Amino acid sequence: MKKKEFLVKIINEGKLKLVKPSNEVCKAYLIKSKNSLKASKILLESKLYENSVSDAYYSMYYSLLALLFKCGIKSENHMASIFLLNDLFKKPELYNVISETKEERIEKQYYVEFELTKDDSETLIKQAEDFCIKIELFIDKIKENDINKIRTDLKDTYKL
Secondary structure (H helix, E strand, C coil), X not given: CXXXXXXXXXXXXXXXXXXXXXXXXXXXXXXHHHHHHHHHHHHHHCCCHHHHHHHHXXXXXXXXXXXXXXXXXXXXXXXXXXHHHHHCCCCHHHHHHXXXXXXXXXXXXXXXXXXCCHHHHHHHHHHHHHHXXXXXXXXXXXXXXXXXXXXXXXXXXXXX
């Protein structure tokens, strides 16, 4: 299924919709992001590398949700949220990082045939830190007219 078809399907299922932009929900997700990153580091120190990777990914995902709620977009699907990062926000480098980390998280969370080292986990945590900082800086710079354009683009492109 192509990306646009997938997003239209998610919209039709009610899992992606426009809501009122919310700085409060945005801030709450940024706190969740920071907590997941902190947990990832604690798990790394405890040599629980698989779990560390999972929390590193969730720190990224929560910061992405913060950005979406800042713009009044509610998404209940990981891949849909990630697609929007590239399609609406024009952040291909961040899209690539979170997409790859999501795949790592899935592999480490659901499968057993892999080898994960401390270095692997440390690398993913550093990527998560960098990703979250860049998203937070982007959130701080986004203006109301940017939000209105993003919402219009979402409506026009996906018939929302």
